Structures are given as structure tokens and as C-alpha cells.
Amino acid sequence: MAAVMVQDLHCCDLPWQVDWQQDKCVLCGACAAACTVDAIHFVASSRGVRGAALRQRAELARACTGCGMCSRVCPQNAIRPLRNPDHRFPLLARANGPLKRGGRSNLHAQRTLDKLTVGRISQMTDPALDSERHVFDLRAPLGRVLPVRDLPLRVEGEALSLAAPTPPVRWIYPLMFSDMSIGALSTRAWEAIALACAYLNEQCHLPVRMCSGEGGMPGRLLESEHLQYMVLQIASGHFGWNRILRALPRMKTDPAGVLIKMGQGAKPGDGGLLPAAKVAAHIQAIRGVPRTTLHSPANHQGLYSIEEAVQKMHLSCNAAFGFRVPVAIKCAASVTSVAVYNNLLRDPYNICGGFFLDGIQGGTGAANEISLEHTGHPLASKLRHCYLAAQAQGRQGQIPLWVGGGVGQTGQAAADAFKLICLGANGVLVGKLLIQLLGCVGNEQGRCNACNTGRCPAGICTQDMRLVRRLDIDRGAQAIVDYMLAFDAELRKLLAPVGNTSLPVGRADVLVATDRAVAQALGLDYAC
Amino acid sequence: MCRIGAIKSLAPLPPSRALQLMLPQQEGHDNSGFAMVMQDLEGIFAHCKDKPLLSLACTPKGEQLVNAWMEEHGFVQVAQWAPDVNKRSGLNIELMPRYVFRNYDYPEIYRYRTEKEREELLLDTRLALRDLLSGKDGGHDEGYVYSFWPDVLTLKEIGDPADIAVYFRLWEDTGRLLARNIVIQCRQNTNYAIVRYAAHPFFLQGYTLCANGENTFFSRNREFQKALHRGYTGFESDSQCLLYTLHYVLRELGWPLQYYKHVITPLPVPRMGQRPDRDALVSVRESLAHLEISGPNAIIALLPDGRLLACSDAGKLRPLVVGRGQDMLAVTSEVCGLNAVFPDRDFETDIYPGGRDLVVIDNGLEVHQWRQ
Numbered sequence: 008m009a010a011v012m013v014q015d016l017h018c019c020d021l022p023w024q025v026d027w028q029q030d031k032c033v034l035c036g037a038c039a040a041a042c043t044v045d046a047i048h049f050v051a052s053s054r055g056v057r058g059a060a061l062r063q064r065a066e067l068a069r070a071c072t073g074c075g076m077c078s079r080v081c082p083q084n085a086i087r088p089l090r091n092p093d094h095r096f097p098l099l100a101r102a103n104g105p106l107k108r109g110g111r112s113n114l115h116a117q118r119t120l121d122k123l124t125v126g127r128i129s130q131m132t133d134p135a136l137d138s139e140r141h142v143f144d145l146r147a148p149l150g151r152v153l154p155v156r157d158l159p160l161r162v163e164g165e166a167l168s169l170a171a172p173t174p175p176v177r178w179i180y181p182l183m184f185s186d187m188s189i190g191a192l193s194t195r196a197w198e199a200i201a202l203a204c205a206y207l208n209e210q211c212h213l214p215v216r217m218c219s220g221e222g223g224m225p226g227r228l229l230e231s232e233h234l235q236y237m238v239l240q241i242a243s244g245h246f247g248w249n250r251i252l253r254a255l256p257r258m259k260t261d262p263a264g265v266l267i268k269m270g271q272g273a274k275p276g277d278g279g280l281l282p283a284a285k286v287a288a289h290i291q292a293i294r295g296v297p298r299t300t301l302h303s304p305a306n307h308q309g310l311y312s313i314e315e316a317v318q319k320m321h322l323s324c325n326a327a328f329g330f331r332v333p334v335a336i337k338c339a340a341s342v343t344s345v346a347v348y349n350n351l352l353r354d355p356y357n358i359c360g361g362f363f364l365d366g367i368q369g370g371t372g373a374a375n376e377i378s379l380e381h382t383g384h385p386l387a388s389k390l391r392h393c394y395l396a397a398q399a400q401g402r403q404g405q406i407p408l409w410v411g412g413g414v415g416q417t418g419q420a421a422a423d424a425f426k427l428i429c430l431g432a433n434g435v436l437v438g439k440l441l442i443q444l445l446g447c448v449g450n451e452q453g454r455c456n457a458c459n460t461g462r463c464p465a466g467i468c469t470q471d472m473r474l475v476r477r478l479d480i481d482r483g484a485q486a487i488v489d490y491m492l493a494f495d496a497e498l499r500k501l502l503a504p505v506g507n508t509s510l511p512v513g514r515a516d517v518l519v520a521t522d523r524a525v526a527q528a529l530g531l532d533y534a535c
Numbered sequence: 536m537c538r539i540g541a542i543k544s545l546a547p548l549p550p551s552r553a554l555q556l557m558l559p560q561q562e563g564h565d566n567s568g569f570a571m572v573m574q575d576l577e578g579i580f581a582h583c584k585d586k587p588l589l590s591l592a593c594t595p596k597g598e599q600l601v602n603a604w605m606e607e608h609g610f611v612q613v614a615q616w617a618p619d620v621n622k623r624s625g626l627n628i629e630l631m632p633r634y635v636f637r638n639y640d641y642p643e644i645y646r647y648r649t650e651k652e653r654e655e656l657l658l659d660t661r662l663a664l665r666d667l668l669s670g671k672d673g674g675h676d677e678g679y680v681y682s683f684w685p686d687v688l689t690l691k692e693i694g695d696p697a698d699i700a701v702y703f704r705l706w707e708d709t710g711r712l713l714a715r716n717i718v719i720q721c722r723q724n725t726n727y728a729i730v731r732y733a734a735h736p737f738f739l740q741g742y743t744l745c746a747n748g749e750n751t752f753f754s755r756n757r758e759f760q761k762a763l764h765r766g767y768t769g770f771e772s773d774s775q776c777l778l779y780t781l782h783y784v785l786r787e788l789g790w791p792l793q794y795y796k797h798v799i800t801p802l803p804v805p806r807m808g809q810r811p812d813r814d815a816l817v818s819v820r821e822s823l824a825h826l827e828i829s830g831p832n833a834i835i836a837l838l839p840d841g842r843l844l845a846c847s848d849a850g851k852l853r854p855l856v857v858g859r860g861q862d863m864l865a866v867t868s869e870v871c872g873l874n875a876v877f878p879d880r881d882f883e884t885d886i887y888p889g890g891r892d893l894v895v896i897d898n899g900l901e902v903h904q905w906r907q
Contacts, residue, residue, distance in 0.1 A: 133749030133830050134852065141850060144803040148821055155788065155822040160815060165791045167815040176821055178804040401762025404824050506751040507829040508850065516754045 018063045022094040023071035025063040031085035038077035038086050043462040046071040074455040074464040106376040109458020114380040116451040119387040120426050126519035129506035138503035147434040150176030150333035150360040152405045175333050180215045185438030186240045188220030190281050190290045191372030193475040196467040199483035216263045223247020223293050229254035234262050242268035244303030246294040265324045265334045272365030272412040274378035275339030279303035284461030287470035321358040335361030340384040348393045352402045366412025370439035373459030386412045388528045394431025411436030421497030431513045442467050445483040537747040539720050541835045543843050544863035547577035547713035550705040557721045559871040568723035569696035570734040572743045573688045573714035583614050586638040590689035592631040593678020597668050609642025618703050628694030679731045682738040691734050696721040720745045733771035737778045741839030744778035748832030748853045759825035780826045796893045799828045800849040843896040851890035858885045864900050
């Protein structure tokens with residue numbers, strides 16, 4: 008009789024259990040070869056006719072993540088991961104310190120946007136438009152918009168002309184590819200997104216912009232015409248900016264913008280994190296760092312205050328590009344967001360060209376799970392409050408609101424975007440959606456979420472070239488382009504019934520809420 | 536649905552001509568009301584064109600309140616016209632007890648004030664009277680003050696426009712009520728509550744506007760306009776936003792006329808990129824994004840200097856036609872109206888403004904068509 012060692016780790020303690028059907032298995036070994044975390048292996052078996060059996064490893068470091076790559080490669084459908092509702096992983100896995108992972112908040116997967124519906128439909132006297140026949144104007148500003156009285160306009164005969172320069176404003180597509188760095192993403196994944204972005208601009212006439220993420224970008228891209236599609240990010244670690252600054256004299260064109268990242272919805276108050284496992288040689292080259300875990304500080308460092316540091320950074324970035332490039336700021340949604348937005352709106356120097364608000368459902372490549380699950384603020388109400396705060400001052404639209412964090416979480420990015428625009432957003436950001444289009448299998452029920460390990464089974468969040476090769480750049484880019492074209496058509500499908508040919512920014516009267524609490528919080532009509 | 540119209544003439548016209556323009560269009564406008572603004576008056580108002588004319592419909596108590604307020608604030612009544620009404624039975628009309636049309640002289644302290652200061656006083660007075668009659672909270676209903684401006688008369692009422700015309704003897708061309716510019720509309724707001732203020736034409740500091748359509752950016756316009764000017768108030772109709780934007784662009788900002796069109800229906804940004812005035816146009820669009828309209832709209836406006844303006848939404852989703860008769864010109868929703876007033880005109884010269892057009896008719900009846 009065997010001793011019962013209850014304190015030993017067992018597969019039944021892990022969040023995923025591998026279901027292997029011995030009678031179907033032909034022992035080809037493809038599953039074990041495909042598993043990037045080495046969760047399964049074959050052992051000699053006394054019972055099997057063929058003398059081998061598949062075993063799941065009972066190790067925290069090699070715990071099955073549920074990615075299902077084994078199922079994908081199995082020619083016999085003999086293996087699959089099964090969710091284990093009785094696992095003890097959160098208790099046991101902290102033996103090695105705070106738990107880290109990638110993905111989104113799994114605890115706060117609520118979908119406020121799904122409790123809103125476009126309920127004000129144009130009919131009869133105010134006819135719905137035809138989404139395929141009428142001309143729609145789907146552009147959003149990025150840049151500081153001056154109050155009309157501050158515009159240096161001069162009347163010359165029958166025409167107005169600008170007598171002095173105004174802050175730069177880009178009119179771009181109301182969906183931006185969110186900031187995911189080379190480093191967090193594999194070079195192939197980043198390239199696929201950049202390729203899709205360029206294709207959408209040059210072949211589909213959709214001026215979609217892509218944010219670089221913190222960590223810079225290849226020198227050749229910095230010095231190419233394609234830089235016009237990129238928003239360069241500067242975050243608290245300032246990674247990659249050496250290379251960007253050195254490339255300045257050789258830039259053929261200006262970037263679309265500069266985004267100063269103050270915080271991130273997935274881990275507000277916590278800096279970026281790139282584990283050493285992902286700091287491969289080419290990442291070291293781009294960022295100018297040795298192979299080590301790269302922490303970005305929790306905030307921007309300054310001599311006296313964060314506020315001063317950001318002010319300086321804003322001015323420096325504006326000045327570096329000759330005041331020709333909008334400089335925006337990205338913050339995690341927070342109880343204090345309205346105060347921050349007010350502060351920026353009232354800033355007399357007009358240095359802020361956009362307020363990017365990132366909600367609790369934003370994704371990340373790596374974060375402490377405690378941050379992912381227990382810090383952050385839902386997006387919808389904070390966006391609405393920021394918009395209403397600006398409206399109360401007659402300043403709506405002066406600093407464009409761009410929002411992200413959970414956009415497209417259910418695959419319905421156009422609906423999410425439209426509702427957020429009605430609540431006051433000028434545009435939306437998508438990140439996780441893009442990598443899901445590339446093949447990411449992670450979800451909000453704890454599946455995979457291994458972006459931080461460097462063992463991404465889809466070749467997206469890893470720098471291991473054997474894994475990166477799993478990702479076909481062209482197919483990935485095509486999937487993103489196809490989705491974006493559908494997004495564009497679907498956005499028109501939502502604009503047409505409310506009778507608008509341009510974006511209904513702040514037009515919350517088209518929305519009704521099917522949940523009383525949501526209706527009250529957002530100031531919408533309740534409908535049942 | 537609304538039907539709108541305006542007649543501009545070299546010689547003064549009676550309101551019956553404007554009614555002739557509108558009544559053939561009654562299938563569209565449903566005959567639920569009548570509203571008219573007359574500008575450049577002759578007849579009984581010819582001798583006091585420079586004295587602000589108060590157009591008011593009220594209760595006896597409302598009239599007392601207005602009398603007391605005007606006296607207290609130094610306005611001196613110089614003329615009054617009480618319509619000789621036809622109290623025939625069977626008319627479909629919801630009457631107010633009193634209809635008051637009075638010319639006032641400015642308070643003594645305004646004798647040497649600038650034109651601009653006087654115009655601000657007139658607006659403040661109208662707003663104060665409006666508050667006075669409705670109660671700040673809209674709690675009581677003692678009357679409606681439609682306009683208070685020199686050489687401008689407004690008449691609005693609920694009911695069948697033909698009957699309203701009978702009641703006020705508008706069919707009888709007695710020569711008392713004449714004007715060179717008449718803007719008219721024959722419908723109440725049947726979408727929501729019937730409120731006299733919701734019937735266009737709307738008036739603000741010399742600017743008159745009526746619109747046939749639905750401004751689906753109403754809430755965006757309204758919230759932005761509330762912060763722009765004290766006169767941008769009421770918002771009983773989504774079309775009021777169109778007037779306020781006209782007032783803001785032309786009077787407050789002092790921009791050339793065509794920028795009204797650039798503000799309400801801005802060009803798509805890619806199209807602006809091909810123009811030499813791109814930078815100014817983009818800046819205007821950015822800063823006044825919340826004044827953009829959407830949805831179907833046909834617009835007729837009368838400017839303080841007497842010029843008539845017509846345009847529509849960018850998609851041209853509502854009808855609008857300009858036609859010329861002998862020494863007069865009309866803009867209206869449907870061509871059947873023009874056929875009624877100008878049956879012998881050369882219809883080939885009719886103008887149908889497109890979605891990007893702005894038509895301006897000057898005081899010599901010359902038509903200027905400008906494309907955005």
C-alpha cells in the first residue's frame with residue numbers, strides 16, 4: 008500500500024489536466040514535441056501493448072497551460088487539455104515568489120459594453136442611411152485641438168487662412184494598433200502587424216496607425232517612409248530611445264505621433280516587465296541593453312516631481328520633432344482620470360495631443376498576477392466621465408480621447424468601438440485582438456496566458472526562433488487586414504442606422520442600457 | 536415632416552404670397568401649424584423700421600408682466616399693432632388670448648450706445664421676457680416672445696395654416712402687413728410635445744432660420760452650443776442648433792458666409808487635402824467638430840442684411856428648390872409651391888442646390904451659387 012504524500016505536487020493540483028486516450032494514440036510523439044512548456048512526456052509502460060504511455064508532468068514550472076497545441080498536432084485526436092476546476096495552482100505557485108503571467112484580467116471579465124445596445128434608430132422622417140451606398144467619413148483626430156477663438160485665423164477676402172502655426176493634428180482611422188513592443192512580441196508577430204498596418208494604408212486607404220510599444224523599432228523602419236504610420240512610444244524605461252534619437256537626422260518622414268506611457272490598464276501603477284527569457288540578442292540590440300530582466304520603473308523619474316518630468320518630456324518630444332508631431336499621453340483608467348484629463352485640458356501650453364485611457368481589461372505581455380487581477384478601473388464609465396468633464400467646460404474634443412482595454416474581447420471590435428465612440432471616445436486601441444488574429448489562443452478563462460515565459464506556443468510572444476517560426480507573417484498580416492476590412496464595413500453598418508456619416512463622438516443618446524446600474528452610471532436610458 | 540419656404544421680393548409682399556407658396560405642399564407639412572418671420576417691413580410698420588419690434592403671444596397676465604418689465608427697464612412704446620382678427624367659428628386654431636406687436640424706443644441710457652450694445656440689449660431683453668413669461672423653471676405659461684428686433688415681425692400659432700390666415704386676415708391684402716422678405720413654415724413639432732417655441736423659423740439677433748429635416752447630431756450640437764453663447768437656449772427643436780451655428784459663425788466669429796457650410800457639413804478630411812486652404816479648413820473642422828450636423832436637412836436662412844441663404848446636408852437628403860418670378864424669388868421645399876406662386880416662370884432656370892452647395896440671394900435678387 009502506497010503512502011499518501013498529500014504535500015507532493017500532483018497533476019490534480021494543476022489548472023489543466025491532459026486527457027490522453029491510449030487506445031487512439033499511435034505514439035508519434037508530435038504532442039510532446041509541440042508542447043512548449045514540456046508539460047507532457049512519454050514513459051515506458053508495463054500495461055501498454057506498445058510499451059509506452061504519455062504522462063503529464065506534475066511540476067509548477069512545467070504545468071500545462073491549456074494551449075491545446077497537442078490537440079492541434081495529434082493526427083488521432085487522442086489528446087486534449089481539460090480545465091481542472093479543483094486545482095490549487097494559485098496557492099502552490101507562489102512558492103517561487105509573486106505569480107507572473109501575461110494576458111488579461113481573468114477576474115474582471117465583465118462586459119459593460121454588451122449591456123449597451125444601439126437603440127436610437129433613424130426611421131421614416133430621419134431615414135437610416137445605406138452603409139454601402141452613402142459616403143462615410145471615418146476619421147478621428149490625434150493632436151491638440153485649439154478652441155476656435157484661439158485659432159490664428161485671418162479673414163482674407165472671402166477666405167480664412169492661418170496666420171500662425173497650430174499644434175499638429177493627424178486625422179487617422181479611429182482604430183489604432185495598440186502598443187506592443189518588439190520584445191514583448193516576437194519579431195515576426197510585430198512585423199506581421201506592421202505589415203498589415205502598411206497594407207491597410209497603402210492598398211485599402213484606411214489610415215490605421217500602429218504604436219511601437221516601448222523598446223524602439225528597427226533602424227531601417229525608422230529611416231523609411233513607413234515611419235509615418237507609426238506612433239513612437241516612450242515609457243518609463245525609455246528603452247529604444249537612444250536609437251530613435253540617433254535616427255532623427257536620417258528620418259525621411261515624421262512619425263504619426265509620440266505616445267508617452269504613464270500607465271497601463273492591465274497593471275496600473277506598475278512598470279513594464281520584459282523577462283530575461285525574452286531578451287534575445289536582437290532585442291538587446293534594439294533596446295541597447297544586456298540580457299537581463301528589464302523592468303521599467305513604475306513612474307517616470309524626474310528631479311522634482313513626476314508632473315515636471317512629464318511636462319519636460321512632452322516639451323522635449325514636441326521640440327525633437329519640430330512641433331510637427333502630436334505628443335499624447337497614455338494612462339491607466341483610474342478614479343483620478345478625470346482630474347488628470349482636466350489638468351491636461353487646462354494646460355495653457357497646449358502640449359498634450361491626446362489622452363489615451365487604458366481600462367482594466369487591457370492585455371499585457373507580463374505582469375504580476377496581483378496587479379492584473381486586483382488593480383485597475385473599468386473603462387466605460389471613466390471614459391464617459393472624462394468626456395462629460397470636458398463637456399461641462401465646453402472643451403469636448405480639444406484633447407482627443409483614445410481608449411483601449413478589452414476592445415474586441417468577444418471578437419466584436421466594431422460594436423465595442425462604436426459604443427465607446429458614442430460614450431465620448433475619438434478612437435479606440437486594440438492589442439490583444441491583433442495577436443489573437445495572429446493565432447494567440449489565450450483567453451480570459453486562464454487559458455495559456457504564458458506570454459511572460461518566452462514559451463508562447465503560437466510564436467507570438469517569444470524570441471525563441473524555433474517557436475517564432477510557427478508564425479507565418481503573411482498569413483498573420485492577412486488575417487489582420489481581413490478583420491480590419493470587416494471592422495470598417497461593420498462600423499458603417501452601425502453608423503448607417505443612426506443616420507450619421509461621420510463618427511458620433513459623445514453622442515450617447517443613441518445608446519440604451521439593458522442594465523439599470525449601467526444606465527445610471529453612464530447616464531443612459533434604461534430599456535427593457 | 537416639415538416644408539419650408541421663403542420669398543424675397545424687390546417690392547413689399549403680403550403674407551398671402553408666402554401662404555400660396557406653402558399650401559400646395561400641405562401633404563408634406565401636415566397643416567399642423569403656422570410660423571412666419573417677416574423682415575424689411577412696410578405697411579403699418581414702415582414709419583418705425585429702426586425701432587425694435589416685439590412679437591409676442593400671451594395671456595392678459597403675461598401682457599401685464601411684459602408691460603411692467605419693459606417700463607421698469609426704460610423701454611418706451613412708440614407703436615402697436617393689434618391684429619383685427621376674424622373670430623369666425625369653425626377655425627382650426629389654438630389661440631392665445633393676446634397677440635402683441637409693438638415697437639419700442641430704446642431706454643434713454645442707450646441713446647448713445649453703439650449698435651452692438653443695443654443688439655445685445657435686445658437679446659437680453661427677449662431672453663428676460665421669455666423667462667418672465669415661462670417662469671425660470673418653465674413652471675407657468677403666460678406667453679411666448681418670438682422676436683424683439685427692428686424691422687422683424689414673427690407670427691406663430693398652432694392649427695391649420697389656412698385657418699390661421701383667415702383668423703389674422705392674412706388672405707385679405709389690406710396693405711397693412713407687408714415685407715420684402717418672408718420666411719415661412721406650416722407645421723408644428725409633431726414628433727414631441729407641441730410647443731410654440733419649437734416651430735421654426737427661429738430667430739436670434741437678426742438671423743432667421745428654418746429647416747426641414749432631422750439633425751441627428753442634435754445632442755452633440757446642443758451640449759457644445761450651451762457653452763458658447765447665452766442666446767443659445769431653448770433647444771425645443773433640433774433645428775435651433777442650425778440657427779445658433781449660423782449666428783456663431785457669422786456674428787460671433789465674423790467669418791465669411793461660406794464657412795457656415797464648412798462648419799455644418801465639413802468636407803471629408805481626404806478631400807480637404809487637395810485644397811489650397813486645407814490648413815484653415817482642417818482647423819475649423821477640428822475646433823468646431825461638435826457643430827457638424829448629420830442626417831437629412833434642408834435649410835433656409837435670412838441674414839440681418841436681408842440676404843437669403845439656402846443649403847442642405849452633405850448627402851442632399853431633403854428637397855430644396857430656388858425659383859424666380861417677376862421681381863421676386865422664392866426658395867422652398869417642393870417645386871409645386873413655386874408653381875403656385877410663379878406659374879409662368881421659366882422652370883428651366885430653377886436651381887436645386889446640391890449637398891455641397893450654398894445659394895445666397897442678395898438684395899438685388901442676384902443668385903450666387905457657391906460650391907464647397
